[in-house]
Amino acid sequence: MHNLHTIDYAIIIVYLIATTIIGLILTRRASKSLDHYFLGNRQMPWWLLGIAGMSNWFDLTGTMVITSFLYMLGPRGIYIEFRGGACLCLPFMLAYAGKWHRRSGCMTGLEWMLYRYGRTRAVESVRLVSAVIRILTTVFMLAYLVRGASLFLGIMVPYSPTVVTCFVVGLTALYTTFAGFYGVVITDLIQGVIIIISCLVISVMAWVSVPDGASLASLAQSVTGNADWISTVPSWHTTMPKGYEMYQSLLLFSFFYLLRNTIGGMGSGDESRYFGARNDRECGLQSMLQAITISFRWPLMAGFAVMGIYLVSQVLPHQEVVGQTATLIKSFCPGTTAGLWHDLTSHIARAPQSYPPALIEGLKNLLGADWGSKLALVGYEGIVNPEQVLPAVLLSKVPMGLAGLIIVAMLAAMKGSLAGMVNGTSAFFVKDIYQAFLRPNASTRELIGASWLSTGGVMALGLLVGMFATSINSIWGWIIMSFTAGSLAPAFLRFYWWRCNAWGVIWGMLMGTIASVVQYALQTFGLIDIYPEWQVFIFMTILSFSGTIIASLMTAPTDMETLRHFYRTTRPFGFWGPLKRELSTEDRTAFARENRNDIITVPIAMVWQVTMFILPMQLVVKSYSAFWMTLPIFLVSVAGMYWFWWRNLPPATDPAETAVS
Numbered sequence: 001m002h003n004l005h006t007i008d009y010a011i012i013i014v015y016l017i018a019t020t021i022i023g024l025i026l027t028r029r030a031s032k033s034l035d036h037y038f039l040g041n042r043q044m045p046w047w048l049l050g051i052a053g054m055s056n057w058f059d060l061t062g063t064m065v066i067t068s069f070l071y072m073l074g075p076r077g078i079y080i081e082f083r084g085g086a087c088l089c090l091p092f093m094l095a096y097a098g099k100w101h102r103r104s105g106c107m108t109g110l111e112w113m114l115y116r117y118g119r120t121r122a123v124e125s126v127r128l129v130s131a132v133i134r135i136l137t138t139v140f141m142l143a144y145l146v147r148g149a150s151l152f153l154g155i156m157v158p159y160s161p162t163v164v165t166c167f168v169v170g171l172t173a174l175y176t177t178f179a180g181f182y183g184v185v186i187t188d189l190i191q192g193v194i195i196i197i198s199c200l201v202i203s204v205m206a207w208v209s210v211p212d213g214a215s216l217a218s219l220a221q222s223v224t225g226n227a228d229w230i231s232t233v234p235s236w237h238t239t240m241p242k243g244y245e246m247y248q249s250l251l252l253f254s255f256f257y258l259l260r261n262t263i264g265g266m267g268s269g270d271e272s273r274y275f276g277a278r279n280d281r282e283c284g285l286q287s288m289l290q291a292i293t294i295s296f297r298w299p300l301m302a303g304f305a306v307m308g309i310y311l312v313s314q315v316l317p318h319q320e321v322v323g324q325t326a327t328l329i330k331s332f333c334p335g336t337t338a339g340l341w342h343d344l345t346s347h348i349a350r351a352p353q354s355y356p357p358a359l360i361e362g363l364k365n366l367l368g369a370d371w372g373s374k375l376a377l378v379g380y381e382g383i384v385n386p387e388q389v390l391p392a393v394l395l396s397k398v399p400m401g402l403a404g405l406i407i408v409a410m411l412a413a414m415k416g417s418l419a420g421m422v423n424g425t426s427a428f429f430v431k432d433i434y435q436a437f438l439r440p441n442a443s444t445r446e447l448i449g450a451s452w453l454s455t456g457g458v459m460a461l462g463l464l465v466g467m468f469a470t471s472i473n474s475i476w477g478w479i480i481m482s483f484t485a486g487s488l489a490p491a492f493l494r495f496y497w498w499r500c501n502a503w504g505v506i507w508g509m510l511m512g513t514i515a516s517v518v519q520y521a522l523q524t525f526g527l528i529d530i531y532p533e534w535q536v537f538i539f540m541t542i543l544s545f546s547g548t549i550i551a552s553l554m555t556a557p558t559d560m561e562t563l564r565h566f567y568r569t570t571r572p573f574g575f576w577g578p579l580k581r582e583l584s585t586e587d588r589t590a591f592a593r594e595n596r597n598d599i600i601t602v603p604i605a606m607v608w609q610v611t612m613f614i615l616p617m618q619l620v621v622k623s624y625s626a627f628w629m630t631l632p633i634f635l636v637s638v639a640g641m642y643w644f645w646w647r648n649l650p651p652a653t654d655p656a657e658t659a660v661s
Contacts, residue, residue, distance in 0.1 A: 004156060004395070008404030015194075015408040016168070046282035047289060049273045054293040057087055058195055060410045061148025061472050063301060068386030068473065070305035072241060074220065074229035075617045077305075078298070078610070079250055082257035083533070084480045086613065089265035090291050091605035095645065096598040097269035098283035100495065100570050107275055111431055113502070116494055118562035122502035122555075124436070129506055131432040133487060133513055135458060138425040140479050142462025148387075148472045152410065154346040155376040155391040166463060168411065198409035199296035201402065206303030206620050209310060213622040220309050223319075232614055232626050243381040244473075246532045256534035260485060263541070265602075267491030281649050291609050299616035301390075306620060307397045308389035315374055315396075316384065321366045323382035325375070328366065332359040338471065341380040349375045387472055429454040478520055481533040482540050486512020489544035493552075496574030498563060500548065503555040508548030512540050573599065594648075601645040608637035 066085045069077030078086055089097075106112040113130065117123045146165055153164045210216050213230055220229035226239045238250045247253055269283075277283045316322060329345070330336060332355065336344055349372040352360045363371040377392055379385030394403055394410075434450045435442060442450070489512070490505040519536065522528040557563075560578075567579040573595035580588065611634035618627040 004403060004407075005400040007401050008407065011401070011404030012407055012411065015411070046277065046286040049277060049282070049286040054195075054290050057290065057294050058297055059145055059148075060152060061145045062476070063297065063410065064148050064152060064387055064390050065472050065476055067301045067304045067308070067390045070301050070617075071308045071386045071389045072224055072244065073226060073238065073250075074305070075232045075302065075614060075621060075623070076228070076234055076238070076250065078613060078617070079234045079254035080247060080257070082254050082261060084257075084261070084476070086261075086610065087291070087294055088258065088261035088606060088609070089268045090287055090294075091602050091609060092265035093269045093274065094284050094287035094291070094605055095601040096595075097265065097267070098274040098277070098287055099280040100572060101269040101271075101274045102277050102280060102283050103569050103571075104275075107431060112270060113505075116558075116562075116566050117502040117505075118559050120502065120559075122506065126502045126505050127432050127436060129509055131429065133509055135425055135429060136513075137479075137484060138458055139461045139465060140475070140483060142459060143464075143466035144472060144475045144479060146463050146466030147475060150466065151342055151387055151472065152391050154342055155388060155395065156407065194405065195409045196293065196296050198406045199300040202303040202307075202398075202406065203299035203616065203620055205397070206299075206306040207622070210306060210620075210622050213624070216306065216309070216621055219313055223309050223312050230621055230623050232618060232623065232630070241381075241383045241386075243379070243383065244386075253534060256481075256537055260481065260488075260537055260541075263488050263492050264484070267488070267495060279650070281651065284645070284649055291605075291612070295609075295612045295616065298613040299620050302617040302620045304390045304393050307393045311393055311396055312377070312384055312389075316377065319384065322378050322384055325363065325366050325378045326380065326382040328359065328362045329378075332356055336380075338380040342376075345375050345378060349373075425458055426451040426454050429458075477533045478516075478536075481537040482516045482519060483513065485537050485540040486514075486516045486544050488512070488541055489548040493545075493548055495570075495572045497552075498567075498576045498579060499552055499557055501552050501555060501558045504548040504550075504552030507551035508544045511547035512544035515543050516540055571595075597644050597648050601641070604637050604640035604644060607633065608641055611637060 062085050066077065066081050069080045071077075073080070082088060101112065104112050104115045106115055111127075113123055113126050117126065149165045149168060153168070157164055217230040221227050224239075225241065228235065228238065234251050234254055236251045237248055240246075240248050273286060274283050277286065312319075329348070333344060348355055348359075348363075352372070363375065367374045373395075376388050377384050379388075390410075394406060398406060430447050430451045434454075435447060439446065439450075487509050490500070490508040493500040493508075494505065519528070523530055563579060564582070567576055568583075571591050571594065573591075580591075583591065611630055615627060615630055615634060618624070618630060
């Protein structure tokens, strides 16, 4: 492995400066009103919102995590990422969840609560609790992204990963703060083009490096110990390295991940991209474009995994030295924890003079003269750190100049995710805490200033938490299967059960979220064992559903006039008996027809999306027989999408569409 060349650094610096300047140029336009700042005045075209959505899904840390599972499992790594990386909530937003939220005319998901439950004391409490939980969610998601950026940048540049990460996050905060939604979307467009080009380049490089599928499968088995590395079919049990043993029951995990995303997907869509869409049709079109453009991500990650197999076989042909190296470092640094391991190994490589000569001599004996470049691959558990495969491949396998472009793509992915997430959270704080409870008569200028302060505060907290995370996979698993699972029930039931009220939402969120935070704290301090993600998911989800249902039934239902307005404008399906009986026969038939097509579309879109992700990975690893078996399934799903979804999209100027202000 080698350091980046001057031209690579130049490309990265030009990119960072250019995106910051764009954000500053857009400041005046974004400051016209809150609608301009947070939603682009609801006039952004669907294709621009779709590209922004792709950039938001395409985060750096997630790309590293998924690459690590593809490195360990081959194409079957996609089933682990049913928990989030496969974006399985998108089919719901494509079919109906996006347009349901747009029809409210709201700016944030928390403002939407007033539309759903009316303006009561309980709803004001919901708004406050929801805002706090959404801000906490963003802090933890930022911690996850920051931890990944630290791992990525620590191997890329000869400086402290913490300092460099703070610098990049600071620039992102700058243009997000001043340019608002305009800055997020416009820079996402630029970044999206860079990302797609990089995906194509890496995919082709990996495909060329593979002589044939059989030889790759044999080499992958010797490197990872996985005998079915090239297979796409999920198995009940699979080989996993130390530290990842919980994922050995692959089929079981994929089922619970699918269940989690189904429940979550049915309540999704409260995002700026959908609130800011011009009509129902464009909610679906932007979701479709998100899925298509995200599909480029999978051959990119499979390409990194393939080249990672070849890299590890070359630089660490005898992998027992990895365990010996980890043991040696721990003997000289006995207080090291998994969370601080990467910072320690980076510092040893950068400043060997700061450590005992015996340690450095031992590293040279184990890893060779170029021990510093190999040290980043050594994981805390004494195995090759799969989370470092992506940056290691970039440094060693990608030629100068091209490496800089791809690093820009990775940074663009991180910045796109950070910007979109923080812009949305800033809207929650300004609309649902600051304006709603603190300064109801504040001017637009004051509210935008409050947004700037909240952006900086949220990013600072995310940086702080991220620096102490054990690994990016552990924090991602906890966020998806524990923390956010605690809020699944209120998000789900509010659309499908008329009796779900504001008190139910409060208790459902509080019970699930508090239990999740307590679990994380006890786990962090070693007071309880680390339980498998699927078990934690079941517990948190049961708590959340129990709290929501019991509290809703024990308190008065939502005002019928509010429910009637919500039901007639949103037009959801589910348990809406009292409201449904009030409809005319004509309206009931129209609602049922729309709902039926939406429900049928979801599983078809899910198959379409997953097979669209799998097909290019099968080409990259040259598993052509599996490709020809997957292709017919994909084509049938395309036909189903056309028949049940595309033909039924309303025209852009459909007079039947309803938007409520």
